[in-house]
Amino acid sequence: MFDLGWTELLVIGIVALIVVGPKDLPGMFRAVGKFVGKAKGMAREFSRAMNDAADQSGVGDIQKTFKSASNPMKTAMNELKKTTDGVTRDIEESTRSPLDPERQAAADKIREKTTEMANARLKAEAEAKKADEAKPAETAQEQAAPADTTTGDKA
Numbered sequence: 498m499f500d501l502g503w504t505e506l507l508v509i510g511i512v513a514l515i516v517v518g519p520k521d522l523p524g525m526f527r528a529v530g531k532f533v534g535k536a537k538g539m540a541r542e543f544s545r546a547m548n549d550a551a552d553q554s555g556v557g558d559i560q561k562t563f564k565s566a567s568n569p570m571k572t573a574m575n576e577l578k579k580t581t582d583g584v585t586r587d588i589e590e591s592t593r594s595p596l597d598p599e600r601q602a603a604a605d606k607i608r609e610k611t612t613e614m615a616n617a618r619l620k621a622e623a624e625a626k627k628a629d630e631a632k633p634a635e636t637a638q639e640q641a642a643p644a645d646t647t648t649g650d651k652a
Contacts, residue, residue, distance in 0.1 A: 501509075517525050551557070565572040 513525070514522060
């Protein structure tokens with residue numbers, strides 16, 4: 498709307514301070530704020546009234562019709578997607594039947610064994626990590642040990 502930068506606002510503020518004076522400046526800003534608030538409220542109410550009138554006259558339906566006419570391929574694809582989503586959902590519901598008891602028991606065994614093997618793998622990885630962390634400490638002690646045993650005794 499108004500293209501005011503920081504420098505223009507600073508100049509306006511300085512001029513207002515000089516013209517109005519420091520005592521009356523807060524009251525002036527308060528009055529300007531109330532005026533701007535009322536103007537925004539009136540603009541918001543006007544916009545709401547125009548949107549309501551457009552909705553009542555059916556402009557939204559006309560807009561949808563124009564959009565579908567301007568891009569018929571997209572409209573056709575949307576209709577196709579709606580249709581296939583319903584068919585896919587029906588197929589999923591019809592194929593989702595509970596397992597018979599034997600297959601359910603086998604599935605439970607597989608899940609248990611998989612869990613055991615995963616826990617064992619995690620435990621082995623943790624032990625290997627601890628061993629890797631301990632190795633540098635051992636090598637540092639081994640390197641320090643020959644330096645300490647330089648008494649001259651050869652066995």
